[in-house]
Amino acid sequence: MYQGACLCGSVKFEIEGEFEHFYLCHCSYCRKDTGSAHAANLFSKFAKITWLSGESDLKVFRLEDTRHNKCFCQHCGSALPVQVNNSAMLVVPAGCLDSDIQLKPDANIFVGSKANWDNKLEQIKAFSGFPE
Ligand SMILES: [Zn+2]
Numbered sequence: 625m626y627q628g629a630c631l632c633g634s635v636k637f638e639i640e641g642e643f644e645h646f647y648l649c650h651c652s653y654c655r656k657d658t659g660s661a662h663a664a665n666l667f668s669k670f671a672k673i674t675w676l677s678g679e680s681d682l683k684v685f686r687l688e689d690t691r692h693n694k695c696f697c698q699h700c701g702s703a704l705p706v707q708v709n710n711s712a713m714l715v716v717p718a719g720c721l722d723s724d725i726q727l728k729p730d731a732n733i734f735v736g737s738k739a740n741w742d743n744k745l746e747q748i749k750a751f752s753g754f755p756e
C-alpha cells in the first residue's frame with residue numbers, strides 16, 4: 625500500500641499493489657512538464673488507486689498526437705497519478721508518493737533527447753540543504 629498527496633494537500637490517494645516498471649524519462653515532453661531533467665514514473669497494470677480526497681481538483685492534459693499525459697492538481701500543479709491506455713495502465717510520478725518505494729529505477733529512457741546540461745549529475749557538488 626502506497627500513500628501520496630499533492631503539495632497543497634487537496635488531493636490525497638492510496639495505491640494498492642506493486643509497480644512493474646520505474647523509468648526516468650528524459651524526453652522533451654517530460655522535461656517541459658516537470659521543468660526538470662527527467663520525469664520519474666512508476667508503471668503498473670494491476671495496482672488499484674483510491675482517491676481519498678480532491679478527485680474533483682484533478683486535471684488531465686493529453687498532448688495531442690502523442691502518448692504523453694499529465695495529471696495535476698488544479699490548485700498547486702503537482703504531478704499526480706494518471707490512468708492511460710483506457711485505464712489499462714496506471715502511471716504514478718514517483719515524487720507524489722509519501723511512502724518509500726522499494727523498487728529502484730529500471731532505466732533512463734529517451735536519453736537521446738536529454739538536455740545538454742544533463743550529464744553525470746551524480747558527480748557534481750552536493751549539499752544536504754541550501755548551498756553554503
Ligand atoms: Zn494541490
Ligand SMILES: [Zn+2]
Pocket residue numbers: 649650651652653654655663734
Ligand atoms: Zn518522457
